Each structure stands twice: as structure tokens, then as C-alpha cells.
Amino acid sequence: MENLGLPFPYSSFSIHRSALSFGLTLYKIICYSLACLNDEVKAQAKVEATLDGRPVVGTSALTSTSTWVAPVDIRHYLDQKREEVDRFLETIIPDAKTPPTTLHEGMRYSLFAGGKRVRPILAIAAAEAVGTASQAVLAVASSLELIHTYSLIHDDLPAMDNDDYRRGKLTNHKVFGEAMAILAGDALLTLAFELCSRQDLMDGLTPTRQVQLIHELAVGSGNLGMVGGQVLDIQAENKDIDLATLQTIHKHKTGMLIRAAVRMGAIAASATAVQLGQLTAYAEDVGLAFQIADDVLNVTGTREELGKDANTDAQRGKKTYPAFHGIEGARALADQCVGRAIGHLETFDAKADPLRELARYIAARKN
Ligand code: IPE
Ligand code: IPE
Ligand code: MG
Numbered sequence: 001m002e003n004l005g006l007p008f009p010y011s012s013f014s015i016h017r018s019a020l021s022f023g024l025t026l027y028k029i030i031c032y033s034l035a036c037l038n039d040e041v042k043a044q045a046k047v048e049a050t051l052d053g054r055p056v057v058g059t060s061a062l063t064s065t066s067t068w069v070a071p072v073d074i075r076h077y078l079d080q081k082r083e084e085v086d087r088f089l090e091t092i093i094p095d096a097k098t099p100p101t102t103l104h105e106g107m108r109y110s111l112f113a114g115g116k117r118v119r120p121i122l123a124i125a126a127a128e129a130v131g132t133a134s135q136a137v138l139a140v141a142s143s144l145e146l147i148h149t150y151s152l153i154h155d156d157l158p159a160m161d162n163d164d165y166r167r168g169k170l171t172n173h174k175v176f177g178e179a180m181a182i183l184a185g186d187a188l189l190t191l192a193f194e195l196c197s198r199q200d201l202m203d204g205l206t207p208t209r210q211v212q213l214i215h216e217l218a219v220g221s222g223n224l225g226m227v228g229g230q231v232l233d234i235q236a237e238n239k240d241i242d243l244a245t246l247q248t249i250h251k252h253k254t255g256m257l258i259r260a261a262v263r264m265g266a267i268a269a270s271a272t273a274v275q276l277g278q279l280t281a282y283a284e285d286v287g288l289a290f291q292i293a294d295d296v297l298n299v300t301g302t303r304e305e306l307g308k309d310a311n312t313d314a315q316r317g318k319k320t321y322p323a324f325h326g327i328e329g330a331r332a333l334a335d336q337c338v339g340r341a342i343g344h345l346e347t348f349d350a351k352a353d354p355l356r357e358l359a360r361y362i363a364a365r366k367n
């Protein structure tokens with residue numbers, strides 16, 4: 001190669017190399033800028049798609065450590081986790097031909113009617129926020145859906161809310177009769193505890209942790225949890241309750257199972273006491289946001305959108321959040337809960353992004 005008589009660093013080879021390196025750097029800068037622009041456009045589109053036109057409560061595109069990470073596509077996340085839960089549930093529920101056939105048909109009818117699977121997905125996302133979700137986490141998560149489905153079957157009975165539609169179909173008792181509906185609910189409840197106590201499904205969990213999980217499930221769903229809340233809810237019908245009473249009802253009838261879901265996912269993933277405390281605080285705010293959103297949807301939604309009859313709270317003389325704060329006021333309160341919930345995750349990294357997005361989804365959902 002010809003020497004142009006320049007000092008060593010500027011030899012002809014060096015000049016060619018510098019030019020090449022400059023060109024490469026320029027090329028990299030252009031590619032990087034285009035990629036960032038593309039990501040920004042995609043992130044924006046995702047946030048809009050996620051929020052169903054409702055107000056945005058921040059964005060998780062940047063994590064607390066300001067490291068750029070791909071934003072969570074919550075729709076895709078929900079679909080993927082729901083399919084995993086459904087596939088797992090299929091493996092533990094007897095088919096409709098297994099005697100007693102009416103019972104199994106009834107259990108399957110409500111369980112596979114198309115629920116959103118919010119509680120199991122919260123459990124899985126909590127486990128991911130702490131570490132990773134395993135097969136044991138999937139089993140633990142699915143037990144929550146069994147309890148939730150039983151609570152819905154019983155909630156719809158004539159002796160309770162007397163509803164005709166659920167998850168887009170006739171309610172369980174409308175199809176199978178009251179006795180079978182009660183029994184299908186009982187069987188789902190019992191199966192949830194059987195699932196959590198199965199050794200083969202709890203691979204990697206110590207017996208102590210397994211007992212802790214069963215305890216959480218019982219506390220969340222029992223007399224001082226969901227069932228207790230249902231009692232307060234029924235007793236409040238046609239009464240002029242105050243806001244504190246309403247909050248206590250919501251905290252128990254909906255909040256306690258959601259709290260159990262997040263805690264169980266975290267416990268199954270070996271969360272520390274500090275992490276468990278933060279996730280519990282997150283769950284309590286998310287639980288309240290969930291029920292406020294449910295109250296709003298009861299007023300604003302249609303049967304087609306909700307898969308269940310709308311406006312039933314007013315018909316049944318139930319004083320809910322919109323009655324105290326109006327629709328927009330209630331929505332604003334749900335958004336505040338979401339903001340607080342996400343605030344509790346401050347010390348968690350990007351692995352908690354699904355939890356952050358789930359909180360937003362829960363308040364902004366349309367069904
Ligand atoms: C509805 O729960 C009943 C409440 C606790 C408010 P979901 O809205 O999670 O119902 P599904 O499971 O998707 O049908
Ligand atoms: C249902 O609450 C809560 C439980 C089943 C634990 P609601 O009665 O307010 O909810 P929907 O409207 O029937 O879903
Ligand atoms: Mg009810």
C-alpha cells in the first residue's frame with residue numbers, strides 16, 4: 001500500500017481504516033436511530049392498544065433503572081398465560097364422560113366458559129417478578145381459578161344474586177339446576193385444595209412452603225376472606241352504607257382472593273419477606289381497582305361486552321363506587337389505586353413489568 005509520507009498514524013492504510021471505521025460508525029448510528037424510532041412508535045401503539053382509550057398512568061417502557069427494555073404487550077401476555085392456564089386445567093379436570101357425568105359436565109361448563117383468568121395470571125406474574133414461574137406456580141395459579149369459578153357459580157344462584165348470564169353463557173344453575181350448581185361449586189372448591197396438596201405437581205417446593213400456600217388459599221377464600229365479603233355484600237343490599245363499609249366489602253369479596261393470588265405466586269417463587277410485603281401492598285391496591293372497575297362496568301357495560309347482565313347493582317339496591325363518586329370519579333379512584341400499586345413495585349426490575357401492566361389493564365378493561 002502506498003505511503004503518502006504522512007506520519008505513522010496517518011499512513012494510507014490508517015486513512016483507509018479510519019474512513020472505513022467512520023463509515024461503519026455512521027451506519028451504526030443511523031441503524032440505532034431508526035431502531036429507536038421504530039421501538040418508540042411500537043411502544044406508543046402498544047400503550048394505546050392496552051389502555052382501551054382510557055387515561056394513561058405512566059409507561060413501563062423505561063424501567064425504574066432506566067434500562068431500555070421491550071415494553072410488555074399485555075394483550076399478548078394475557079393470551080399466552082390464559083392458554084397456559086387453560087391447558088393445565090384441562091389436565092386436572094376429569095372429562096365430561098367421567099362419572100358422575102353431570103357433575104363433571106357442570107364443572108367444565110363454567111370453568112371453560114371463557115373467564116379472563118386474572119387471578120392465575122397475577123400469581124404467575126408475581127412469581128416472574130420475584131424469579132421465574134415454574135410448573136408448580138402454574139398449578140398454584142390454577143387452584144385460584146377453581147376457587148374463583150366456584151364463587152361465581154354460587155354468586156349467581158337465586159339465593160344470592162339470581163343472575164341468568166355469566167361468561168357469555170347461561171349461568172350454571174340455569175343449565176344444570178340449583179342442586180347441581182351448588183355441588184359443582186363445592187367440587188371446584190375442594191379440587192383447588194387437592195391441587196395444592198398434590199406432591200407430584202409441587203415439584204421443587206418444600207412441604208413447609210406447600211402448607212404455607214394452602215394456608216394462603218384458605219385465608220383468601222374463607223370466612224375472613226372472599227366468603228366473608230360475600231356475606232357483607234348481601235347484608236348491605238338496600239342499605240344506605242357508607243364508603244368505609246363499601247371498601248370493607250370490596251376488600252374482602254374481591255380483594256382477598258386477588259391478594260392471595262399475588263402472595264401465592266410470590267411464595268411459590270421463594271420471595272423474601274420484604275418482597276412479599278411489597279407485593280401484598282401492590283395486590284391490595286389492585287384488588288380495590290379491580291372491584292371499582294367492576295362497579296363502573298356494571299353501570300356502563302352491556303351484556304354483550306360483559307358476558308353477564310349489566311346494571312344489576314342498582315336493580316338490587318347495591319350502593320357501589322359510582323353511587324358515591326359518579327362514573328368519572330370512580331374511574332379516577334381506580335386510576336389512583338393503579339398508581340399506588342405500581343409505586344409499591346419501585347424496587348422491582350423489569351421482570352415486574354407484567355405486574356405493572358396488569359394493574360393498568362385491570363382498571364382499564366372493558367369486561
Ligand atoms: C367477576 O370476576 C367477579 C368479581 C369478583 C368482580 P372476573 O371479572 O375476574 O370474571 P371472569 O373470571 O373473567 O369471568
Ligand atoms: C362477585 O361479586 C364476587 C364473588 C363471586 C366473590 P359481584 O356479584 O359484585 O360480581 P358479578 O357482577 O356477579 O360478577
Ligand atoms: Mg354478588
Ligand code: MG
Nearest residue numbers: 155156161163
Ligand atoms: Mg354477582
